[in-house]
Structures are given as structure tokens and as C-alpha cells.
Amino acid sequence: MTRRTLSSLAAVASSAVLLVACNQSPTTDNAETGSSTETSSDLLTRINNGGTINVGTEGTYPPFTYHNEQGELTGYDVEVTRAVADKLGVSVDFKETQWDAMLAGLDSKRFDMVANQVSLTTPERKAKYDKADAYSWSGAVVLAPESDSRFNAWESLKGLKSAQSLSSNYGELAEKYQATVVPVEGMAQAIELVKQGRADFTLNDQLAVLDYLKKFPDSGLEIKLVAPADEKTGSGLVLRKGDDEVVAKLNTAMQELHDDGTLTRLSEEFFGEDISQQ
Known part of the structure; x- marks a missing residue:
């Protein structure tokens, strides 16, 4: 089961489900x-x-x-x-x-x-x-400044600085594409480092990033790369x-x-x- 990628922007929490029987069946x-x-x-x-x-x-x-x-x-x-x-x-x-x-x-x-x-x-x-x-x-996306034109393929991440939580799968993905990971505690801090120019981009869940961009349309950031359809997960x-x-x-x-x-x-x-x- 996957979800938790919004936890850095807004506290993530938890949920469950169960059947209440009207007529108990054997x-x-x-x-x-x-x-x-x-x-x-x-x-x-x-x-x-x-x-x-x-x-x-x-x-x-x-x-x-x-x-x-x-x-x-x-x-x-x-x-x-x-x-x-x-x-x-x-x-x-x-x-x-x-x-x-x-x-x-x-x-x-x-x-x-x-x-x-x-x-x-x-x-x-x-x-x-x-x-x-x-x-x-949803799947992984690259979030970077609107003015940065370097992101034309996933391979273009090589050698760039990515703000990521070291324990997250997105940090592992950044390393897979040979980016230099700048350690952060979560998505909110990662975004601040990108906005400050201390990191080139950050990787995170597409839905988490869309939620951020909807709340902050004047952030100066945009989605540069989106995971291919066969790498997305459906909920x-x-x-x-x-x-x-x-x-x-x-x-x-x-x-x-x-x-x-x-x-x-x-x-x-x-x-x-x-x-x-x-």
C-alpha cells in the first residue's frame, strides 16, 4: 500500500474500514x-x-x-x-x-x-x-524553477542537486539518476531549498506536488518531468x-x-x- 507523500506539506494521517452486518451470514x-x-x-x-x-x-x-x-x-x-x-x-x-x-x-x-x-x-x-x-x-515528478530549462529527460538529472529525505524512495530515485542528494527533513524544506537555489530540483509524488502548486500558484516552480504511465500507481x-x-x-x-x-x-x-x- 502506498501513500504518505503529502506528509511533509500537511500532516499525514491514517484510516481504516470494516463491515457492519445487517444479517450475520455464516x-x-x-x-x-x-x-x-x-x-x-x-x-x-x-x-x-x-x-x-x-x-x-x-x-x-x-x-x-x-x-x-x-x-x-x-x-x-x-x-x-x-x-x-x-x-x-x-x-x-x-x-x-x-x-x-x-x-x-x-x-x-x-x-x-x-x-x-x-x-x-x-x-x-x-x-x-x-x-x-x-x-x-500518481508517480514521481521533478519539481524545479519555471525558468530552468535543463530538464528535458530523466537522464538530465545526472550531476544536479536534488533536495530529498534520505530515507525516502525519492531519494533513492534521485541517486539512481546520479543526482547529488541534498538532505532535508521533508517536502516543505525541499521546496524551500529549490526556491533558494540551494538545490536544483526535488522529486516527490505527483499528487503531493499538484496539491502544493494549487495552493501556491505563484511559487515560481513547475513540474518538469513526470513518471511514465507504467511506473504510476493507482489508488x-x-x-x-x-x-x-x-x-x-x-x-x-x-x-x-x-x-x-x-x-x-x-x-x-x-x-x-x-x-x-x-
Whole structure:
């Protein structure tokens, strides 16, 4: 699972999900995961009958899931989930929880699914959870001064100074392209060094950078390079494995949101450009 790249600009947090059963269905033990698998799906029944789905989210991770000035829960992931619920003809009840408890909440059936910029990137998690079709895509980008014309290819990073956290995968990526890493504590400090000319560029997550540029349009910085599509990671609604019919319904709803322009509109509202396309 990946996400945490916005943590330097705005404190990153955490979120979880779990199923609240209306009619408890019989279960069988899963020897590999130690969890239980329903022989019939209460979630599917609720969706088919226009019931309520319970969705875990942080509520403290802008612009994905947070509370606005009126104290209302909103954010890209939140509004996408509401749009999916509308397509399914169900109500949605968000369960706010910390990130570290997110998958535990899903395992314990506190909610049905998670909407919190979740990507399944490890074999263990892919074996245990399902992810509906992605509603956002992101990868590494190069952020540098608008006036700097040196960035015409990833190979052009060689020999330049990159402001990076030493423990981050972006620091490793900078070293891969033979840039000189200037150590920083996080994204906010990295951006300041680039603006001051003490570093040539910084590498970070595309969504984190788009959020920064939307908030600070006069920063004098711009995205110079974007990771190719096959290196991007998609985030989507995550649920416990075994509800294939539910995943199919979620995918149908997500495709409709692509087709009618809802995902593009929400992307541009929260990020200034379409992040729903790989």
C-alpha cells in the first residue's frame, strides 16, 4: 500500500474500514490468512437493496479526506466515494479512523471498504484484499524553477542537486539518476531549498506536488518531468477479498463516473488537473 507523500506539506494521517452486518451470514475459516470468509455476502445484499455501505477514511489527510472550514467531511476520495454510492443507489456512512488502524478495521469488519489513497503493492496484501478500479494515479515528478530549462529527460538529472529525505524512495530515485542528494527533513524544506537555489530540483509524488502548486500558484516552480504511465500507481476502494460481485459493481460505477466526466471534474476541483487517468 502506498501513500504518505503529502506528509511533509500537511500532516499525514491514517484510516481504516470494516463491515457492519445487517444479517450475520455464516463464515468459514481461511487457513492461510487466519481470517473469515463469508459464504454469502451481506455487503452485496445491502448494495442490491439500496442499503448503507460503511467506508473507512482518515478525515485528516487533505486534499484526499479532511474537514472543511464548516467542519464537513470532504476531499477527493470522500467525494468520489459519495459519487460511487450514488451510482449504486446506496447510502454511505464514513467511519473516521487513524491510518495505522485502517486495515485492522477492515479485517475486523468495522467497515466494508477503505477510501484513503490505498494501493495494493505487496503480494501479501494483494492476496488478502481486493481493490476496485483506480480513481487516481500518481508517480514521481521533478519539481524545479519555471525558468530552468535543463530538464528535458530523466537522464538530465545526472550531476544536479536534488533536495530529498534520505530515507525516502525519492531519494533513492534521485541517486539512481546520479543526482547529488541534498538532505532535508521533508517536502516543505525541499521546496524551500529549490526556491533558494540551494538545490536544483526535488522529486516527490505527483499528487503531493499538484496539491502544493494549487495552493501556491505563484511559487515560481513547475513540474518538469513526470513518471511514465507504467511506473504510476493507482489508488482505489479496497475491501476484503472474496466479494467479486461487489468489486464488479464498484468497477461499473467507477467506469460510469469516468464516462460522465465526474472523476475529471472532481480531480480538477481538488488538484487543478485530471488525476483519474493513468
